[in-house]
Amino acid sequence: MERKLPKDFYWGGSVSSFQTEGHRNEGGKGLCVYDVRPMNPEFSDWNDAIDEYTRYDEDIALMKGMGFNFYRFSICWSRIIPNGTLDEPVNEEGVKFYSDLIDKLLAAGIEPMITLVHFDMPYHLVKEYNGFASRYVVDCFERFAKVCFERYKDKVEYWLTFNEINCIDFSGWVAAGIPNQNPQTIADAAKNQLIASAKSVITLHNINPNNKVGNMIGYGIKYPNTCHPNDILKTWEEANEDYFYCDVQARGYYPRYKLKEYERNGVVFSLNDKEKEILKSGTVDFISFSYYMSNCISADPKVAPNQSGNMSFGVKNPYLKASAWGWQIDPKGLRIALNYLYDRYQKPLMVVENGLGAQDEVDENNKIHDTYRIDYLRDHILAMEEAVRIDGVELWGYTSWGCIDLVSASTGEMHKRYGFVYVNYQDDCSGNGERIRKDSFYWYKKVISSQGRDLK
Numbered sequence: 001m002e003r004k005l006p007k008d009f010y011w012g013g014s015v016s017s018f019q020t021e022g023h024r025n026e027g028g029k030g031l032c033v034y035d036v037r038p039m040n041p042e043f044s045d046w047n048d049a050i051d052e053y054t055r056y057d058e059d060i061a062l063m064k065g066m067g068f069n070f071y072r073f074s075i076c077w078s079r080i081i082p083n084g085t086l087d088e089p090v091n092e093e094g095v096k097f098y099s100d101l102i103d104k105l106l107a108a109g110i111e112p113m114i115t116l117v118h119f120d121m122p123y124h125l126v127k128e129y130n131g132f133a134s135r136y137v138v139d140c141f142e143r144f145a146k147v148c149f150e151r152y153k154d155k156v157e158y159w160l161t162f163n164e165i166n167c168i169d170f171s172g173w174v175a176a177g178i179p180n181q182n183p184q185t186i187a188d189a190a191k192n193q194l195i196a197s198a199k200s201v202i203t204l205h206n207i208n209p210n211n212k213v214g215n216m217i218g219y220g221i222k223y224p225n226t227c228h229p230n231d232i233l234k235t236w237e238e239a240n241e242d243y244f245y246c247d248v249q250a251r252g253y254y255p256r257y258k259l260k261e262y263e264r265n266g267v268v269f270s271l272n273d274k275e276k277e278i279l280k281s282g283t284v285d286f287i288s289f290s291y292y293m294s295n296c297i298s299a300d301p302k303v304a305p306n307q308s309g310n311m312s313f314g315v316k317n318p319y320l321k322a323s324a325w326g327w328q329i330d331p332k333g334l335r336i337a338l339n340y341l342y343d344r345y346q347k348p349l350m351v352v353e354n355g356l357g358a359q360d361e362v363d364e365n366n367k368i369h370d371t372y373r374i375d376y377l378r379d380h381i382l383a384m385e386e387a388v389r390i391d392g393v394e395l396w397g398y399t400s401w402g403c404i405d406l407v408s409a410s411t412g413e414m415h416k417r418y419g420f421v422y423v424n425y426q427d428d429c430s431g432n433g434e435r436i437r438k439d440s441f442y443w444y445k446k447v448i449s450s451q452g453r454d455l456k
């Protein structure tokens with residue numbers, strides 16, 4: 001049997017601005033949401049991150065060393081427009097920073113993919129306007145997106161609008177800058193972000209019809225805990241929380257189950273003809289998603305919830321192992337996820353985040369033997385290959401998360417490491433920032449050069 005991923009498959013890694021750049025008050029940058037996020041004082045506050053702002057040269061060389069042909073990073077909105085507003089000048093220093101970074105990637109033969117907003121909108125828009133709860137912020141985002149598209153249009157073909165847009169449902173302040181999680185606020189922010197996203201798709205296509213824009217959802221696929229119809233129904237309801245955003249972005253209209261839910265919950269919602277037209281014309285070219293784990297859903301209140309992990313929910317799946325952070329490891333779930341998404345939308349897919357957060361030890365020879373990470377990634381790449389070869393899913397690429405160690409988004413920990421490259425910074429920000437290739441670095445290099453055939 002010959003393993004088969006497309007010849008022009010994109011292999012690479014993925015990072016975000018606030019988890020890597022550091023230097024938050026430099027280069028004319030304004031404050032972003034993460035700069036003021038209250039954190040456990042023992043952990044990083046993202047002020048230094050991994051110092052990518054000054055070290056990207058060295059890091060791109062490492063990515064090139066692994067044979068990457070693709071790299072996903074995000075632009076920090078407040079580096080481009082410090083307060084994010086409509087009338088302030090564009091920060092040319094910020095524009096130049098990303099322009100130089102893109103040039104370096106291209107010179108290394110690596111295609112850039114840009115996420116416009118990865119959880120780090122300008123704090124000013126949050127403080128003064130309640131983030132995406134305000135219609136005004138849609139215009140601000142439109143301006144920001146247009147500036148990026150126009151400045152980088154000749155260099156960047158692949159774009160994503162909002163990272164894990166479905167996080168609004170449980171972490172609205174981070175994902176949309178909203179002040180509370182009440183259903184009306186969430187619905188308003190979701191609508192504004194979906195309109196903003198669709199408008200940016202239209203704008204980018206007008207600037208260059210060959211450019212491609214995708215959406216991005218966090219997709220922790222959900223299984224019913226038993227075959228009891230109550231569990232099946234509950235699972236369907238909860239899965240719709242993830243699908244809702246994707247349904248609008250891929251199909252161009254609000255799904256009936258969401259409209260009925262609003263009606264039941266007394267949420268005031270409407271779309272005028274112009275808004276309907278924007279959603280319809282601004283559908284994405286491809287679907288991208290993060291996949292770390294699966295979740296198990298029970299409708300039975302007597303079944304104990306899975307409280308063993310940060311960010312995981314539902315009940316424990318007895319068939320799966322979990323990471324040290326309680327994320328249940330489920331490679332087969334990735335094959336299922338790819339099939340579910342492809343069947344539902346029939347649009348090309350990209351896995352833009354996947355990986356194992358683990359604590360690594362540097363041994364006396366300055367080596368990191370991260371076989372656990374290699375095992376995790378191998379199994380997920382195999383599952384992805386099966387989805388393509390056996391099931392016929394159209395998959396464009398794979399960018400594993402945190403290809404270089406970075407600060408954890410959910411906890412601020414530095415010791416939750418995902419990278420092929422170790423970064424010598426610790427939770428309390430001590431360390432010299434030295435980069436060390438882990439065993440997984442050499443393994444991934446082999447995977448890429450064999451186009452996914454050699455996974456040993």
Ligand code: BG6
Pocket residue numbers: 016019163164218290353357401407408409410411416
């Ligand atoms: C995704 C985010 O939800 O998960 C990333 O897009 C994040 O920003 C990643 O880092 C892993 O989560 P964590 O909490 O382990 O950093």
